[in-house]
Amino acid sequence: MPLLQVTDLSVYFHTRNGVLKAVDGISFEVEAGKTFAIIGESGSGKSVACYSMLGLVPMPPGKIEAGRVLFEGKDLLTLSEAKLRKIRGKGISIIFQDPMTSLNPFLTVGDQLIEPLRLHFPISKKEAWNKGIEILEEVGIKNAAQRMCSWPFEFSGGMRQRVVIAMALVTEPKIIIADEPTTALDVTVQAQILKLLKELQEKRNIGVIFISHDLSVVADIADQMAVMQNGRFVEQGTRDEIFTNPQHDYTRKLLAAVPNFEKPEQENKSEQNLVEVESLHIQFPSNRGEAPIKAVDDVSLDIKPNEILGLVGESGSGKSTLGRAIIRLLNPTSGKIRFDGQDITRLSMAEMKPLRRQMQIIFQDPYASLNPRMAVYDTLAEPLLLHKIVTKKDLDGAVCSLMDSVGLSRESVLRYPHEFSGGQRQRIAIGRAIATKPGFIIADEPVSSLDVTIQAQILDLLLELVERFNLTMLFISHDLGVVRYLADRILVMKEGKLVEHGTVHQVFNSPREVYTQELLNAIPGRTLTD
């Protein structure tokens, strides 16, 4: 008898501009100890389906049109709020996507951890506290007793996700809904979290509903699967059935989006370097007493004209700091930076201005890198006017051509950033970066927070732009799979030091460093490519 039985569940949203069919009649079952994965792009309704089962979707505007959800013999959709609350967090609990925002910043980890325990079980604070320490150790957090009293912002992304998982498990639920639990994490950390989930699932014989947009992640852990598009399951079956012969073309499109192509070797003859960095040191003052934090520790590198150099490392390895220092958004503590032969380490802001036109940057978070109160037109027009690339009268033409070159429709030029999807915003950011026809671009994890299919499109766009405007690019990322698709040479960085460098082929096939090997193993979906 399956733990959870969902039969043709449909949830519609009645908004001012018409009815949105978020979930349109889906049915599936979850067995104990098994993982049921739901795959679909953002906006496909996969989260709404799971949340509506537990009454977490605000009604109105949402409304459960039809369907039955059987759990422990009861139909969750007909339960009263009070009874449903008995199940929420006890029978079924949820792990959310972004660990940065799903923990209450104003309460200690311990308080938040024991809260569901004290709510659902009649046990004393002391007992609950001990249980909390146990569960923290189980999810792999060292000296758990001490960490119980520290605050969420004192944890790294991966550690916080472990706390969220502990919070879901502490009440020993029968079913866990994991809503894209690893999307916001680094690849290496993602691998550890997935391994942890697998172990806990088998040990406690829990049924897991795993929601994701990334096929390669799901490939490793799913037993049963379903591909969801516009509220409906377009395909459903075991993992092997779906991966070996996908029926629906949407599923095929998803499979094709997984980057496993390796960029062919290109000989880069030019001796003369565009960017040279010699023994660069960047230190940040830590709070009193301890030694200053060495973000970048004696790094030297050089980038040849229209080459794409991949800079890979985990978050906190100093790769973004290095990137920002090269285009002088940060002042290095010591060392030299030369751009096109000119030493720009100690230039003043005024002296840097002409050079600013030569080098641009694209950021990771499409939601934060565009001014929310500036229409796209102004965002693109600003660099054009600032560096007098075009005169006022043919400004409109230039802006429209930029829109074309990044593949956005001209009509949307007068709209605001919040009216675009993540992928489209990144296109705008790229448009802004190439507006001044720079020679050198730094892309700081440009695709990390995008869906896999969108990632592929953006990477193709970047490659095309590098060709068309023969740009030189420093591509920073934590995901070796993505870098492999794009870069000519790769540098691997760990705790502020360069540990490995070489061509794409060398690094992927015969890595010299143990750390690089670790990174390679962490790439999800190995089973797919081999």
Place this chain on the structure above:
Amino acid sequence: MILNRMKWTIAFLSLVLIGCGGGSEERRVEVGAREGVLHFGNGTEVQGLDPHIVTGVPEHHIVTALFEGLTSKNPYTLESEPAAAKSWDISEDGLTYTFNLREDGRWTNGDPVTAEDFRWSFERALTPALGNQNNYMLFPIANAEAFANGEIDDFKQVGAKVIDQTTLQVTLRTPTPYFLQLLDHYIAYPVHRNTVEAFGSYTDRISQWAREGNIVTNGAFELIEWQVNSHIRVEKNLSYWDAENIKLNAIVYYPTENLVTEERMFRDGQLHRTNEVPLDKVSVYLADDPDRIVIAPYLGTYYYMINTTRKPFDDVRVRKALVMSIDRELLNETVLEGIMDPSYALVPPGTLGYQPPKIFAYDPDQAKALLAEAGFPNGEGFPVFELLYNTQENHRKIAIAIQQMWQANLGISVSLLNQEWRVYLNSQENQNYDISRRGWIGDYVDPNTFLDMYITDGGNNKTGFSNQRYDQLVLGEAPTKLNQDERFALYYEAETILMEEVPIIPIYTYQTKSLRDPSFKGAPSNIMDHYNWKYVYLEASE
């Protein structure tokens, strides 16, 4: 769920509001009447209690309860009565006064009140280093002015001698009929030497002697408690020589700067007497509650002074035009609620029977003619000038009304300048004004307290007015006349000159107005608004 929690908190809040207010318990005024405790609204906060330093009227009400001079004033007749001095006799030439003190006069610490106490107190009051702003009132005493100006520094030359422990002899510069009245002003009150000198030199203004716990007094009441800006409580002084005849057990004075707040306190039964009454409330009380409001003439005149040194006010015709174009009757009936007497001269009528001259009346046509004669036909070319007054509700109303009258009758435009108190005083001191509001309350009941202001270069003469004949009459001839009628005739002639020159525009004679609880007795209204605390008593009304 969340909603009813909110409702619950709001309900609790309103409960608190209702719960704590009991019914109307017995009012403070009724309790006071029963226990003989008077609750007295006293106007602005009292600055201090040292008779030789303080100056204001609020201080007067308290110091007269705590201390006692040689004479005191009968509240009904305003005649001088024996106080610390049992009796006195005056020489024929009116120059020498001999006072016989009471043997049983005592300070609150038991020391007897001696003639030396008075002599030393006169010396302290006149010592220049003390900076006593009222010392000019003792100048009638021989050589007092010279000592006060530092010309002589040996007080023996001043006309105040101790004959023996209970006899004091005072000799005057010139015969001064009103001298006895001066002695009941607190400038002439004795202070206890040892107490003063225990807290620093006798010329220290900054001293702790005149405070609760330290002060030693010889009056009918003694100081019990003083919380600044809250209240001052004095209780019957049992060691006072006339203690049995004191009817009140205690008086509590309250600082009531805000007229409106004071009126509300009165209505809430917290005060037996208020210091003032808001103009707008006067007609209400006159109509609904006449026996609670008392309006009485007051020895003071409300007038505007003109800066005759400034064009075009140096021309007497302009001044006359301004004076005649004010309809005082209308002003009184409307703005002043009909309770003030229009005045056409400086000295209030009926001051000891003296009647001032009345030279002009409200005559807008003649005023317009005079103005035209002076070169400003119906106001053309007349410069805009400023009418200065200090920030106070009634001054504002009067100024606005007069501004309108000048505008309508003479066609001249006036801008009102409302200055904060100290700035206003500063403007007057430096004669930096066109026309300015001014009020003067007599220090004693005699025309001289008004007329001696406008002698040439007189300290209080800020108008630039100067007339030899006038000076001769007021300073020279009048003081020499022993007979009151002759003296008044000379004053009449002097005031006539003043009213012809018109450096000042008299507007109305002051009236004191205050609200009184029916139980407040023994305080007849008199033109000095003087309360003699030995006469005041409270009668519990049934």
Place this chain on the structure above:
Amino acid sequence: MWRFIAVRTLQAIPVILTVITVTFFLVRAAPGGPFSSEKAVSDQVKAALEEQYRLDLPAYEQYFAYMVDLFRGDFGPSFNFPSRSVNELIFQGLPITLELGLYAMLIAVLIGVVAGVCAALKPNTLQDYIPMSLSMIGICMPSFLLGPVLVLVFGIWLDWVPISGWGNSAGDKLLPSITLGAMYAAYIARLSRSGMLEVLSQDYLRTARAKGLPEYIVIIKHALRGGLLPVVAYIGPAFAGLLSGSFVVETVFQIPGLGRFYVQAAFNRDYTMILGTTVFLASLIVVFNLLSDILSAWINPRLRYQFRK
């Protein structure tokens, strides 16, 4: 934490010193001195007065003499009340004004937060418009209007509550506190509404609901802490503004607080009193800003993290 407090107090010293110096000379620049009087005063008397209060010395000498006394904690004699020292008057007035301010702020926070949270729970509905419009009344009705109206209605017509005095009869502290607190309640209502709206859209509330917590615990335990941060940041500086604001309430209700001294001193050019109250006002501002920062840090641990830097 203590290091942060030490740094802030060190920073405060130059602030207070500058305030004293500026006020010292500003006051003397205002026309009309402490001894200008309606009756003419002879020059000898004026000279004696100035000599007693050291006003005859050149300004900078007066300044140094004053500062020397100040460091000994002596604020000098009051010009307006010769037998009283400024220290004594302040120590009599300050506790009363602080107490009034505390009650006023308590009422303001109570009413303001309740109204703000109510409004935030259902934005743009009646439950939002009613509390917000009522709070607007607090802004439109100044204390010199609200006070007399309350006195008239509750004091005289209904006679529930005494209308003047402080502490000498039961319930006489209620009306003045409401009058003073009304305006602050309006500000706090608006601040807590926008603060709560901001927090209610956060993910961690969804996590809390997912744990099966009932709605009101989600609001009180999780949302309120974050939502009230702007209110806490506002209370600090606002509390210091109470001193001058309390003048009107103290006059209407006959309360012997520092507010009244403060304004009386200004009108009477009581230099030492002005300086004394200003020094206390300046230190009040520093103290309450510090308190509100500490309270914010207590609520928001991330701020606490900055303290250690």
Place this chain on the structure above:
Amino acid sequence: MATSTSTESSLLAMPKGVSLWRDAWLRLRKNKLAMFGLGFLLLVMVVCLLTPWIAPYGYEEQDLRLGAVSPSAAHWLGTDTFGRDLLTRILYGGRVSLLVGFVATAVALVIGVAYGAIAGYVGGKLDAVMMRFVDILYALPIMIFIILLMVVFGRNLLLLFLAIGAIEWLTMARIVRSQVQNLRDQEFVEAAMSLGLSPSAIVVKHLIPNALGPIIVYTTLTIPSVMLLEAFLSFLGLGIQPPESSWGLLISYGVETMEEYPWLLIFPGLALSLTLFSLNFLGDGLRDALDPKASRD
């Protein structure tokens, strides 16, 4: 996204750079409450502007015999104790109050925003010094400051507004500073830096537009407090000289006679509170309109 069919030429014809305000206006129009507020404010402004022509009586015109009469045919809103028509007084008073409200608030806005933005953006030592300067200004005794200004510069209204403005900007500076500090670490500011924009351009074009929300809310709170501060000063004789008046002053005189002549308090009070209510609704509407995310429902 709804596709719009405007052709490329018309699309390009639109004035660029002011699109933020143009869009804000489009959104504001949809907010009924804000429109009511704006409508009422405009009505009040127009009426006050036309006062000299439409006022039934001169504001100084007195009829002492008449005194205070309740609303009648001759005097729609009754008269004050001097027999002056209250409706005229309110109209003229409105001119002064609105002028004080807007000019002083504008002064507070300009100084406060500039000061706060600089302190917020630069940060570090300069920020600490600037904030301590604000603390000093907070502590200075306002009464003396005003008395001095009034006396030294004499009696003109403009001076009064500037003086009031010079007091009110302190809190605005504090609010803008905390907003700018939060925004400064956002990536779009780093992007602007990398474009080579000068700090002042970054502050004006990127930081201040994103801090408009709280700025507007506080501005709608400053106007009433400025009007009432003016009334408080005029009541003490430091502000407007009679016979001119302002709403605040009319209210403070009305309070004293509220039992005998209630209309002297009710009508000016209504005028002030209706204006402040509509101002508040307009402010809220404007803040939502300027925040593109908020109004997308």
